[in-house]
Amino acid sequence: MSRLLHIEGLQAGYGAVPVLFDVSLDLAPGQVLALMGRNGMGKSTTIKSICRMIPSQGTLRFDGRDLHALPSHRAARLGLGLVPEGRRCFAGLTVLENLAAAARPGPWSRAAVGRLFPRLTERGTQLAASLSGGEQQMLAIGRALMTNPRLLILDEATEGLAPLVRAEIWDAIAELKGAGQSILIVDKSLRDLRKLADSAVILERGRSVWSGPMRGLDDDTAHRLLGV
Amino acid sequence: MIPERLVTIGAVAGLLAVALGAWALGEIFTITLATRAAILALAATGLNIALGYGGLVSLGHAAFFGLGGYAMGILAFHAQSYTPLELGSLTIEGTKSMPVIWLVAVCVSALAAWVIGLLSLRTGGVYFIMITLAFGQMFYYFAISWSAYGGEDGLPIYLRNSFPGVDTLVPVQFFGLCFAALVLALLLSARLRSAPLGLALNAARQSPARVAAVGISPTRVKLVAFVISGAITGLAGALYADLNRFVSPAMFSWQLSGELIVLVILGGVGRLAGPVIGACLFVTLEHWLGGLTDFWHVWLGAILLGVVLFARGGIVGLLTGKAGPHV
Numbered sequence: 001m002s003r004l005l006h007i008e009g010l011q012a013g014y015g016a017v018p019v020l021f022d023v024s025l026d027l028a029p030g031q032v033l034a035l036m037g038r039n040g041m042g043k044s045t046t047i048k049s050i051c052r053m054i055p056s057q058g059t060l061r062f063d064g065r066d067l068h069a070l071p072s073h074r075a076a077r078l079g080l081g082l083v084p085e086g087r088r089c090f091a092g093l094t095v096l097e098n099l100a101a102a103a104r105p106g107p108w109s110r111a112a113v114g115r116l117f118p119r120l121t122e123r124g125t126q127l128a129a130s131l132s133g134g135e136q137q138m139l140a141i142g143r144a145l146m147t148n149p150r151l152l153i154l155d156e157a158t159e160g161l162a163p164l165v166r167a168e169i170w171d172a173i174a175e176l177k178g179a180g181q182s183i184l185i186v187d188k189s190l191r192d193l194r195k196l197a198d199s200a201v202i203l204e205r206g207r208s209v210w211s212g213p214m215r216g217l218d219d220d221t222a223h224r225l226l227g228v
Numbered sequence: 229m230i231p232e233r234l235v236t237i238g239a240v241a242g243l244l245a246v247a248l249g250a251w252a253l254g255e256i257f258t259i260t261l262a263t264r265a266a267i268l269a270l271a272a273t274g275l276n277i278a279l280g281y282g283g284l285v286s287l288g289h290a291a292f293f294g295l296g297g298y299a300m301g302i303l304a305f306h307a308q309s310y311t312p313l314e315l316g317s318l319t320i321e322g323t324k325s326m327p328v329i330w331l332v333a334v335c336v337s338a339l340a341a342w343v344i345g346l347l348s349l350r351t352g353g354v355y356f357i358m359i360t361l362a363f364g365q366m367f368y369y370f371a372i373s374w375s376a377y378g379g380e381d382g383l384p385i386y387l388r389n390s391f392p393g394v395d396t397l398v399p400v401q402f403f404g405l406c407f408a409a410l411v412l413a414l415l416l417s418a419r420l421r422s423a424p425l426g427l428a429l430n431a432a433r434q435s436p437a438r439v440a441a442v443g444i445s446p447t448r449v450k451l452v453a454f455v456i457s458g459a460i461t462g463l464a465g466a467l468y469a470d471l472n473r474f475v476s477p478a479m480f481s482w483q484l485s486g487e488l489i490v491l492v493i494l495g496g497v498g499r500l501a502g503p504v505i506g507a508c509l510f511v512t513l514e515h516w517l518g519g520l521t522d523f524w525h526v527w528l529g530a531i532l533l534g535v536v537l538f539a540r541g542g543i544v545g546l547l548t549g550k551a552g553p554h555v
Contacts, residue, residue, distance in 0.1 A: 051441060076443035088438050090431040101427035102442035147442050 004029045004151055004182050005050070005062055012049045012056035019045045020056070021206040027151070032183045034193040034214065037203035038227055043186045044085055046203070047155050050184075051075060051082050063150070077104075081149025085156045085186075087140040091129035095120055098128050098139055099146050106148025113142040116172055134165030141172065152176065154185045158192070170196070190228050202226065229549035236501040240414065243269075243508060244407060251400040259399040260471070265511040266406040267467045272491040272503030273413045274460030279489065280498030281426060282453045283433035287485045288344065288360030291367045292458040294480035295340055296333035296465025301475035302377060303329050304385045326391040326405070329466055337462025338455050345454035349447050361482055368480035382476025389470055396470070406467050410504070413460050418500055420456070429453050461488070490528075494535055496544030505543045 005027040012020040020042045027033045035043050049056035052072040060067045067075050076082070090098050099110050099120075114121035117138040123131060128139055137157060144152060154173065158166040170192050177183060177196060187193055193200070193214070200217055202210040202225045210217070210225060222228055230238075243262060250258035271293055278284040306313045306322025313320045323329060348359040372380045388396045396402045420426045428449045432439045436446035469475045478484070487510070495506025513531070517524035539546040 053437060053441075071445070072437070072440035073443055073445040076441055082441045084438065084441065088435060090434050090438065092434055093427060093430055097422075097427050097430075100424060101431050101439075101444075103424065104443060143442060 002028060003061075004031075005184065006059065007046075007050070007061075008059035010046065010049060010056055010058035010060060012045055012054055014045075014054065019206050020049065023058075023201075023203065023206065023208045025201040025208060025211060027182060027184060029150075029182055030180050031199065032177050032185060032197045034197035034200040035184060035186045035203065036190070036193070036200055036226055038225075041203040042206045043203055044155055045206075047082070047153055047184075047186065050153065051080055076147065079148075079150030080153060081144035081147045081151065082153045083137075083140045083144045083155060083157055085159070087133070087136045089128035089131070089136050089139050089143065092127065094125050094127055095131070095139055096124045098143050102143045102146040104147045108145045108148050110146070113145055116145070116175065117142055132165075134161050134168070137161060137165075137169060138172070141169070145176075151182045151184060154183065154187070156186055156188070158187060158189065166192075190222060190226060230547050232499065232501070232544065232548045232550075235499075235544055235547050236414070236504075239501040239504040239508070240411065243504065247400065247403045247407070256399050259403055261511055261515055263399065263403040263406050263471055264468075265507045266403065266410045267464050267471060268488075268491060268510065269504045269507035270406070270410045270413050270467065271461045271464035272488050272495070272507055273410065273417055274457045274462075274464065275488045276457075276492050276498065276503050277417060277420065277460070278454050278457035279492055280502065281421060281433070282429045282450050282457075284349075284450060284454060284457075285357050285489070286360040286454075286457075287357050287482060287489070288348075288362075288364035289458070289461050289488050290480050290482060290484040291344065291360075291364045292337040292341060292461040293465035293468070293484060293488075294367055294371065294475075294477070295337045296462035296467075297469035297475040297479040298371065298377070298383075298465075299333040299336050299462070300329045300389065300466040300469040301383045301385060303332060304389055305377065305383055308386060324387070324389045326389045326396070326466075326470070329389060330463055333462045333466035334459045337465070338459040340462075341455045341458025342451070344458075345451045349450050349454065361485070364480060364482055364485055368477055368482070371477035371480050378476070380477060382474055382478075385469070385473045385475070388473055402471070406471075409463060409467065413463075414500060414504070416456075416460075420453075421500070425449060425452060490532060492542075494532060494542055496542030499542065499544040499548075502542055502544050509543065 003026050008024045010020055010023040023046055035046060037043050048054045052067060052070055052075045062078055065078060093101060099113060119135055120138055120142055123135060158169050174196055197214045199213050201208050204225060210221060243266060247259050247262040275289045278286050303323050307324045313322060344363045348356055351359055377383045390396060391405060394401050394405060428439060428444045432446035432449050439446045465479060491506035491510050492503055494509055496502030513528055517527050535542055541550060
């Protein structure tokens with residue numbers, strides 16, 4: 001099977017504190033993979049390792065290339081589009097400037113992002129800092145799409161948002177999946193992930209303890225590993 | 229509150245009006261003051277790209293100012309003494325042509341900015357300030373000990389250099405050249421601010437990690453900005469040398485780097501009109517307060533304190549009612 005992202009035996013940590021001990025996952029092109037686990041199990045650390053924001057060891061390959069050899073911006077240029085936890089838009093730039101700053105050639109343009117999130121077009125000349133949480137989240141996704149990523153990485157994209165706004169974000173993610181976008185997603189809502197994800201990996205204390213197709217995840221396992 | 233665009237146009241038009249008014253009234257000295265303001269504004273416009281857009285607090289911009297000055301001084305010195313300039317096996321004729329001198333000044337300062345930036349951008353914060361300061365001082369002490377070009381005494385150039393179609397010895401015509409350079413630099417600066425490079429630079433100031441996450445190297449963006457910034461300040465140095473017909477190691481001094489920062493802060497950090505208003509205010513205060521008391525720097529200090537405490541965003545911030553970008 002052709003793999004877009006291949007991780008095996010990944011280890012990482014912060015300084016002297018190890019967080020990841022043995023994480024493995026595989027993501028095929030066009031697939032949506034849910035990375036799950038309770039708080040503090042290493043989901044965000046895994047994502048930071050993939051995006052080369054922290055040092056790590058083990059096998060970490062994107063489209064056959066070893067990511068370990070690359071600095072953060074080079075990894076992003078290979079086609080990793082990160083939507084970071086906590087949104088982190090460029091607060092001092094306007095909505096349109098946020099999108100323009102990230103633009104790389106490809107089908108995603110400001111117009112295309114505007115079609116996915118019409119609200120961003122309305123708010124075009126507003127500073128990102130003045131947007132609501134949901135709008136900032138849309139902007140963070142839009143900004144990642146502007147890099148025309150081959151793999152979109154969503155870290156807690158619906159966290160702390162009102163239910164209606166969350167539904168809007170989930171609809172947009174589903175639309176991206178429909179268009180064939182490969183997605184690695186971290187989220188707390190198992191209900192929404194079940195509808196969207198093709199497969200899942202569950203982390204516990206820095207190890208991948210369960211992986212397989214999403215429909216193969218039974219309620220007992222989910223309860224035991226995720227506490228839901 | 230006044231839109232920023234109007235403030236910029238007003239500041240530039242005001243400077244032009246002062247020079248033309250002084251010309252009409254035959255006030256030669258005022259034209260020279262306006263020329264000095266235009267050149268300092270040009271140098272500060274360069275610094276503003278690094279400091280205002282990129283958040284790079286460089287205490288070494290005098291290095292580029294001085295390099296521009298010495299590029300002019302050395303080329304003109306060889307032209308006026310009819311001696312060739314020997315660089316190893318390479319022999320270059322001196323020149324009195326401003327366009328050639330400007331080109332050399334821009335290239336030399338850009339190259340220096342590239343080398344200094346390459347080394348100092350690996351650090352940040354107070355270390356960046358210290359490293360740029362150290363580079364500036366290196367040039368300063370080198371110039372002091374470089375006896376071939378006057379050493380500590382500096383190097384007088386007897387005749388102002390020439391520009392095709394312009395009599396540079398007529399003060400208002402020389403002002404016109406400096407003013408044109410300032411306007412071009414402001415247009416470039418404005419274009420840069422809204423270009424992808426400027427946006428990435430602005431974003432890199434706020435969050436380098438997020439910029440890297442969208443595939444842009446924050447260090448590279450800052451380096452490019454630093455080089456453009458140094459090149460513009462270098463051009464200002466060449467003009468400043470021509471204004472005074474004299475170059476000396478003082479152009480490399482860290483006090484000058486500090487003054488350029490003061491200009492930008494007074495006017496408004498990261499604002500297009502900031503350096504222009506800052507330079508005009510500085511030159512006015514220097515002339516007016518300097519005539520009243522030898523201790524005019526004390527009053528300048530008090531004004532700077534007032535601006536920092538009560539007018540965040542400088543004079544432009546005060547006029548537009550918006551605080552500037554956080555540096």
